Amino acid sequence: MIHILLIFSIWMIGACFGSFFMVIGLRFPIGHSIIHPRSTCSNCFHYLGTLELIPFFSYVIQKGHCRHCHTKFSFLYPFTEALTGLLFVLVFFRFINQPKEILLLFFLIAFGIIFFISDLYYFLLPDSLMLLFFSSTIIVRLWFHPLPLYYYFISGISFFLLFYAFYCFTSQGIGGGDVKLFGILGLFFGFELTLFILFIACLSSLVFGLGLFALKKISKHTPFPFAPFIFLASFIVALYGENFQVIFYSLF
Known part of the structure; x- marks a missing residue:
């Protein structure tokens, strides 16, 4: 009880x-x-x-x-x-025996839900909130980093540059807010876990989008918010990322 x-x-x-x-x-x-x-x-x-x-x-x-x-x-x-x-x-x-992890993920939930709603309603990830998320993530990483600190910063910069290049050289598919968001998540999670986030986010958005398209709820020109799927993937990886790593290394 x-x-x-x-x-x-x-x-x-x-x-x-x-x-x-x-x-x-x-x-x-x-x-x-x-x-x-x-x-x-x-x-x-x-x-x-x-x-x-x-x-x-x-x-x-x-x-x-x-x-x-x-x-x-x-x-x-x-x-x-x-x-x-x-x-x-x-x-x-x-993470009942890891209070730092609980605080870290409560922090991620807060920004995740806010951006989820903002992108769903307005197709917008406000720069001021993004800046707050970025600065808070830096503080988080200075306070808690199980891997070498430089690993997280290199990861964040790498993902930002990768998606910025994609944003610059393609006419559609990703917004500027998503570019910044992946840079911050790279800083938050590190390189390997952010790759899992990218894979799950792309796969889940593709399946969901194809389902809506098949039901004729959307057309191929209908704007589609990506942030909800990014944060869905982030929460899955935050909870079970270690399992994904074990499966990945066992396969390769």
Whole structure:
């Protein structure tokens, strides 16, 4: 019972953070304050009360609709909250004896969810947030680096230059924000793990895109956000990267 309560508590804390991260992802890219005004219904502009702002559960209780005008809320709200909670739980129990790793990955979750929302809604990864992510990652690496520090910096520079060249010599397929993002992830993870991230991100986005194309939900000219797949891959590698390395070295 205590174990279940611990899981629920960590999930709920993560869901609360996920709700806040979503506010940042929705408001910051368009220059709105992340504090004021309070959350409202986008249709009737009713200020949402405390009971309407409980992560995930308010959406379920209200059946996904505003209590006043009955406008349907986006499913992305409870999805983001539940996902953030799940990531908090997975990270906590995966690295329960490694508090530094837990803090590092909570930090990655924060930026990952914010950029996920920003790219999904606006196809934009704001430079100011990217700069904050970059400077924070430098501090993280100065504080904690299981491999030689220069390894991470060389990795970050290499991935940035690689994707910058790709960005300069191709007319489509990747945005400037993705170039910076891969440079930062190279600094965060190191060369080998970032290669796994690149592979998983490309594969998952290809499969998802082909699925939507087959269902005629998108055309070949439809813009497609890549950051959500980059961070999906980042979380998978953060949790199970060591397993990928073992499999890779056993094969080669």
